[in-house]
Amino acid sequence: DGGITQSPKYLFRKEGQNVTLSCEQNLNHDAMYWYRQDPGQGLRLIYYSQIVNDFQKGDIAEGYSVSREKKESFPLTVTSAQKNPTAFYLCASSKRRENTGELFFGEGSRLTVL
Amino acid sequence: AQSVAQPEDQVNVAEGNPLTVKCTYSVSGNPYLFWYVQYPNRGLQFLLKYITGDNLVKGSYGFEAEFNKSQTSFHLKKPSALVSDSALYFCAVRDANSGNTPLVFGKGTRLSVIA
Numbered sequence: 001d002g003g004i005t006q007s008p009k010y011l012f013r014k015e016g017q018n019v020t021l022s023c024e025q026n027l028n029h030d031a032m033y034w035y036r037q038d039p040g041q042g043l044r045l046i047y048y049s050q051i052v053n054d055f056q057k058g059d060i061a062e063g064y065s066v067s068r069e070k071k072e073s074f075p076l077t078v079t080s081a082q083k084n085p086t087a088f089y090l091c092a093s094s095k096r097r098e099n100t101g102e103l104f105f106g107e108g109s110r111l112t113v114l
Numbered sequence: 115a116q117s118v119a120q121p122e123d124q125v126n127v128a129e130g131n132p133l134t135v136k137c138t139y140s141v142s143g144n145p146y147l148f149w150y151v152q153y154p155n156r157g158l159q160f161l162l163k164y165i166t167g168d169n170l171v172k173g174s175y176g177f178e179a180e181f182n183k184s185q186t187s188f189h190l191k192k193p194s195a196l197v198s199d200s201a202l203y204f205c206a207v208r209d210a211n212s213g214n215t216p217l218v219f220g221k222g223t224r225l226s227v228i229a
Contacts, residue, residue: 004157033216040123042204042221043158050214058216090157100146100165101208101217105157 002027004106006091011111013078013085021076021109023091030096032074033103036060037088046089049074050096078111086113116141118207120220127195128228135190135223137205144210147188148217149179152202161203164188175199195227 004025013019023032031050035043045058049068063082068074078085088110092103117140127133139145146165150158162173169181179190188205202224206217 006157031214035219040221043219045216048216088155092158096214100163101214102146102148102160102163103150103158103206103217104160105150107157108155110155 004091004093004104006089006106006109008109009107011109013111013113015113016080018077018079019085019111021078021089021091021111023074023076023106024072025074025093025104025106026072027093027104028071029093029104030071031094032068033092033094034058034064034066034074034076035090035092037090037108043090046076085111087111116207116209116212116215116218118205118218118220120203120205120223122223123221124224124226126226126228129197130194133192133195133199133225133227135203135205135225137188137190137220138186139188139205139207140186141207141209141212143212145188146208146210147179147181148206149173149177149188149190150204150206152204152222158204161190195225197227197229200225200227 007022033048034046047066049055065077090108091106119138148163149161152158164171164181172178202222204222205220
């Protein structure tokens with residue numbers, strides 16, 4: 001079945017370490033997104049990419065980096081510069097040509113900094 | 115600028131009673147509106163959307179939502195709540211004239227259905 005796969009589901013990191021969250025989709029979607037979820041704050045956009053080899057910053061991009069070398073993949077690196085990285089991270093994709101913006105989500109990755 | 119407000123952090127309802135989860139939005143043009151549901155430690159699941167046409171939209175699991183342009187609202191409703199409806203609900207919006215900008219989400223409303 002088509003879908004979005006995020007890994008790992010749970011991740012623990014020591015302060016000062018970078019960590020990369022994986023997001024892979026086989027829906028043939030052009031656009032991919034990373035959101036961060038914190039209790040009571042909803043979803044906040046980190047980065048998004050509408051086409052391979054191109055991406056844009058969202059509302060809270062500081063301390064994060066992304067790449068989009070393949071249509072299917074949009075990994076997120078949480079760097080040591082991110083001051084409060086403990087959160088639930090959600091990857092999503094959409095059909096760019098459909099233009100409504102409807103998103104399809106992965107199951108999320110929970111990052112805990114020790 | 116696009117924005118969404120979900121004025122209630124928590125909604126409690128007895129099983130079998132009707133439920134409403136409120137959402138208001140702000141866009142400069144016409145809106146595309148969505149409702150998503152999230153269960154603990156899971157991703158968001160699509161419930162329904164309003165793009166154009168009939169103001170009453172029917173979606174998954176018996177949910178529906180009514181688009182009200184004059185009140186800029188898109189409240190989620192269900193005639194008879196189930197305990198299994200207990201979850202976190204998100205409203206989202208995008209301006210139809212904004213090109214391919216991402217959806218903007220509300221902060222979420224936690225629905226608790228009590229048996």
